[in-house]
Amino acid sequence: MSAMLLSLVLLLAGCGAPAALSPAGPQAGQIAGLWAVFFWVSVVVEVAVVAFLLYAVLRARRPVLTLPALAAEPLAERRLTRGVSAATALTAIVVVALLAASILVTRALGALHAPQALTVEIAGHQWWWEVEYWDPVPSQRVRTANEIHVPVGEAVLVKLRASDVIHSLWVPPLHGKKDLIPGHATSLWIKADRPGAFGGQCAEFCGYQHAHMRLLVIAESRGAFDAWLARQRRPAPEPTDAQARRGRDVFLTGPCAICHTIVGTPAAARLGPDLTHLAGRTTLAAGTLPNTPGHLAGWIIDPQRIKPGVHMPSIGLDGADLQALLAYLGSLK
Ligand SMILES: [Cu+2]
Numbered sequence: 451m452s453a454m455l456l457s458l459v460l461l462l463a464g465c466g467a468p469a470a471l472s473p474a475g476p477q478a479g480q481i482a483g484l485w486a487v488f489f490w491v492s493v494v495v496e497v498a499v500v501a502f503l504l505y506a507v508l509r510a511r512r513p514v515l516t517l518p519a520l521a522a523e524p525l526a527e528r529r530l531t532r533g534v535s536a537a538t539a540l541t542a543i544v545v546v547a548l549l550a551a552s553i554l555v556t557r558a559l560g561a562l563h564a565p566q567a568l569t570v571e572i573a574g575h576q577w578w579w580e581v582e583y584w585d586p587v588p589s590q591r592v593r594t595a596n597e598i599h600v601p602v603g604e605a606v607l608v609k610l611r612a613s614d615v616i617h618s619l620w621v622p623p624l625h626g627k628k629d630l631i632p633g634h635a636t637s638l639w640i641k642a643d644r645p646g647a648f649g650g651q652c653a654e655f656c657g658y659q660h661a662h663m664r665l666l667v668i669a670e671s672r673g674a675f676d677a678w679l680a681r682q683r684r685p686a687p688e689p690t691d692a693q694a695r696r697g698r699d700v701f702l703t704g705p706c707a708i709c710h711t712i713v714g715t716p717a718a719a720r721l722g723p724d725l726t727h728l729a730g731r732t733t734l735a736a737g738t739l740p741n742t743p744g745h746l747a748g749w750i751i752d753p754q755r756i757k758p759g760v761h762m763p764s765i766g767l768d769g770a771d772l773q774a775l776l777a778y779l780g781s782l783k
Pocket residue numbers: 574575577616617618652653654655656660663
């Protein structure tokens with residue numbers, strides 16, 4: 451109800467419903483519930499305070515009740531003392547109750563567990579998310595970037611680390627914020643109750659392009675997830691035409707291979723996102739651009755214009771090499 455009210459206000463203001471208040475998982479649901487409790491308690495307190503204030507202001511229009519007059523009225527004085535004591539006690543009770551509600555919700559957030567759960571390791575980099583699906587067999591592990599697929603209705607363990615500075619993972623429809631700290635492993639559990647693509651954002655200022663450090667959590671059925679994971683486990687497809695083959699040569703002989711991995715080729719660097727299945731992602735550069743050939747070309751030619759300060763240099767390529775490279779990268783489904 452309160453979420454609806456606020457959504458309505460924001461919709462009228464043209465901002466849309468805030469994602470944190472349309473939960474898609476049990477933990478975001480708890481947080482939204484806590485928010486509603488705080489919201490309605492604050493509304494009641496505010497209304498009561500304003501009502502008493504108005505009452506006092508209106509009363510003051512009447513002949514002033516001076517202190518000596520008050521002293522002459524022991525009954526009135528006792529009434530006042532009782533009133534102030536009751537209000538103080540009520541305030542203390544409300545504050546303690548809200549504190550208790552916060553503690554209960556915090557404990558509930560930590561209660562999600564599942565044996566042998568899917569484990570996803572996320573590393574925060576300036577300014578993108580490296581994602582690795584853990585598997586006891588190293589060759590079965592899968593690496594991707596900025597887009598995390600999870601099966602609906604299953605608790606997923608997310609392990610967090612950072613390589614450079616502190617980042618914070620925040621996917622409002624699923625969970626509260628959790629920091630990624632260099633040299634200190636943290637983790638959280640997430641669960642999506644319904645399918646969908648849920649947007650997230652780095653929530654800890656981490657440098658110049660902090661605002662362009664978004665991610666997407668895609669919740670899908672177990673079957674669709676398994677199919678996706680199986681596709682990710684495959685090496686990059688061999689280029690089938692001359693244009694794409696030339697593009698692969700441009701990639702492997704140019705600077706790209708110093709920083710990127712394409713599994714199935716000699717390119718195995720990890721300074722930038724894994725590009726093995728780049729064409730299967732919906733966005734580029736951590737949610738900065740839609741993944742279309744035009745935007746990809748713009749990114750490769752001049753990433754510094756799109757994301758100033760980004761740790762990928764602008765790379766001069768002639769038109770034919772660029773077209774070949776686009777054909778090759780576009781084939782990496
Ligand atoms: Cu960050």
